[in-house]
Amino acid sequence: MAQDVIVRCEKLTKTYDLYTGEGARIKALLGLPAKGLHYSALDGVTQDFIRGEIVGLAGLNGSGKSTLAKIIAGITHPTGGVCDVRGTVSMLAANVGMNDQLTGRENIHYKCMLMGLTKRQIARVEDSIIDFAEVGVYIDQPLRTYSSGMRSRLGFAISVHVDPEILIVDEALSVGDAAFSEKCLSRMQEFRDSGKTIFFVTHAPWQMLHFCDRVMWLHKGRVVGFDAADTMVPSYVEFTRDWTKMEQPERDAMTPEYAFYRERFQCQQREAWARKAAGANAESSS
Amino acid sequence: MKATLTVLREIVTHLPRTIRLALYENRSRRSQLLLGRIWDFLNPLFQILIYWFVFSVGLKTETRNGFPYAIWLMCGMMPWLAMNASSVNAANAIQANAHILKNVSIPVTIMPMKAIAKAYYEHLWTMGILIVTLLCTGVYPTWHWLEVFYYLLASWLFLTGFGLITSSLSAVYRDFFEFLNPIMRLLFYISSVVWPLESLPENLQIIMFLNPFAYIVEGYRSCLLYGEGFWLSWQQGLYFWVLTALLLVLGSMLHMRLRRRFIDQL
Numbered sequence A: 001m002a003q004d005v006i007v008r009c010e011k012l013t014k015t016y017d018l019y020t021g022e023g024a025r026i027k028a029l030l031g032l033p034a035k036g037l038h039y040s041a042l043d044g045v046t047q048d049f050i051r052g053e054i055v056g057l058a059g060l061n062g063s064g065k066s067t068l069a070k071i072i073a074g075i076t077h078p079t080g081g082v083c084d085v086r087g088t089v090s091m092l093a094a095n096v097g098m099n100d101q102l103t104g105r106e107n108i109h110y111k112c113m114l115m116g117l118t119k120r121q122i123a124r125v126e127d128s129i130i131d132f133a134e135v136g137v138y139i140d141q142p143l144r145t146y147s148s149g150m151r152s153r154l155g156f157a158i159s160v161h162v163d164p165e166i167l168i169v170d171e172a173l174s175v176g177d178a179a180f181s182e183k184c185l186s187r188m189q190e191f192r193d194s195g196k197t198i199f200f201v202t203h204a205p206w207q208m209l210h211f212c213d214r215v216m217w218l219h220k221g222r223v224v225g226f227d228a229a230d231t232m233v234p235s236y237v238e239f240t241r242d243w244t245k246m247e248q249p250e251r252d253a254m255t256p257e258y259a260f261y262r263e264r265f266q267c268q269q270r271e272a273w274a275r276k277a278a279g280a281n282a283e284s285s286s
Numbered sequence B: 001m002k003a004t005l006t007v008l009r010e011i012v013t014h015l016p017r018t019i020r021l022a023l024y025e026n027r028s029r030r031s032q033l034l035l036g037r038i039w040d041f042l043n044p045l046f047q048i049l050i051y052w053f054v055f056s057v058g059l060k061t062e063t064r065n066g067f068p069y070a071i072w073l074m075c076g077m078m079p080w081l082a083m084n085a086s087s088v089n090a091a092n093a094i095q096a097n098a099h100i101l102k103n104v105s106i107p108v109t110i111m112p113m114k115a116i117a118k119a120y121y122e123h124l125w126t127m128g129i130l131i132v133t134l135l136c137t138g139v140y141p142t143w144h145w146l147e148v149f150y151y152l153l154a155s156w157l158f159l160t161g162f163g164l165i166t167s168s169l170s171a172v173y174r175d176f177f178e179f180l181n182p183i184m185r186l187l188f189y190i191s192s193v194v195w196p197l198e199s200l201p202e203n204l205q206i207i208m209f210l211n212p213f214a215y216i217v218e219g220y221r222s223c224l225l226y227g228e229g230f231w232l233s234w235q236q237g238l239y240f241w242v243l244t245a246l247l248l249v250l251g252s253m254l255h256m257r258l259r260r261r262f263i264d265q266l
Helices: A022-029 A065-072 A104-114 A119-133 A136-140 A148-159 A178-193 A205-211 A229-245 A248-253 A258-285 B002-013 B015-030 B038-058 B069-096 B110-136 B143-172 B174-189 B206-210 B212-226 B230-265
Strands: A005-019 A036-050 A054-058 A080-085 A089-092 A166-169 A197-201 A214-219 A222-228
Touching: A005 A022, A005 A065, A022 A036, A022 B230, A036 A065, A036 A080, A036 A197, A036 A222, A054 A065, A054 A205, A054 A229, A065 A080, A065 A089, A065 A166, A065 A197, A089 A148, A104 A119, A104 A136, A104 A148, A104 B015, A119 A148, A166 A178, A178 A197, A178 A205, A197 A205, A205 A229, A214 A229, A222 A229, A222 A258, A229 A258, B002 B015, B002 B230, B015 B110, B038 B069, B038 B110, B069 B110, B069 B143, B069 B174, B069 B212, B110 B143, B143 B174, B143 B212, B143 B230, B206 B212, B206 B230, B212 B230
Parallel strands: A054 A197, A054 A214, A089 A166, A166 A197
Antiparallel strands: A005 A036, A005 A080, A214 A222
């Protein structure tokens, strides 16, 4: 095996217990039989992820993307199976750990500490964060005086300066204006170029297509497929088109198949090429 | 036993980070106040005034060796306030930091430990006033004063064990936290803080013996005022340490058992 596996998931399952009330929940905690449902968020996910790739996690709401991301981040624990993570992980969370009463600069220190940076590491990235956040003279003002855009820019700037081996991005990279989003994306690319692994959860297919090497498509906690982004994303988009047209009972019965949608997308692509070629021919012959 | 080692190792490794986080949070609280740190002094001072008025002026409470009630009260009140704040805030710590715990991979034990560190940071300041007051009122320093460090360490370890249990339980059942408030109120009155438990009948003295909070409160007094070594009450000391060890073992077992559930249920 030549490739360097950084995250290995094996038969990963995650079940959430839903109880009918507090009483049932406490009964279950005490190990007594209790009324409740089990909601399966992940259902047997087995996949190796290679170091240095940007992996997209695609899927509808409730498909288990975020659960998988949180398990890899070590925030929540799987119910069954193994998730072997061989490197430091950090989850990008722009609005977490920001303290309204502290100044921007103090927030940099506070949040970096939460994320596990040492004093020396913080000193090293401080200026670069301030630069990145573009909050100007506000950096020494309390955070409560910030506009919401400034706030998330600062939070974001801090998050992307924590330097883990694996970065998990589970929120839109669309804080601030277009220029700032662009800056965030290019920062991610820098990340990858330095050999880091990124897991990227988003609902924006174009972002995934533009940015990810490979995409994992999840549906109801199962892996539908894992493939290069330029075939996976369009196939997934095909599926979402179908899905929006479906009624609830149809949706419940549905188990999407990657091969089917890939075929459809490739067919369309071939047709499009054919049309293009025909158009070009027609043009050249006229 | 394995759980205890895991938890203790986690606490010790992350202690510097815990303390620095606590400092920043205290700073954030202070920055909202015009008087800032002065409140760290004023709050205990107001409480001392109130209890002094009720118990000394009103109820004419007598203290051991005839020390002025206000001085006697102060020596007990300062450690009590630190322990009380630690207990309540540590119990609430996992809930209060749910937002962080759900989004950042950070050891859960940092949260209760941070609450204790915050309270003890303030305690260092109030200890400052206590020492100044003692010197001004003619209580002269002895070598016994250094034993305060023993009681600091003892209370810190005890509160760690206690905090592990209360925070874990309050994170999974909220009712437990509501229950803790009346318990702390009760403990306040039976910990010899505002009136000497020595005035209880002989057969009720056991309350004082069994109450770990009373051990610390009386301990501060015995080293600062009475000039007695901590080894003199060795039976109670032994009991205290056995209890602390027990709380640490039980607390870490409980914590490790419940910690997988915290995140999903917060």
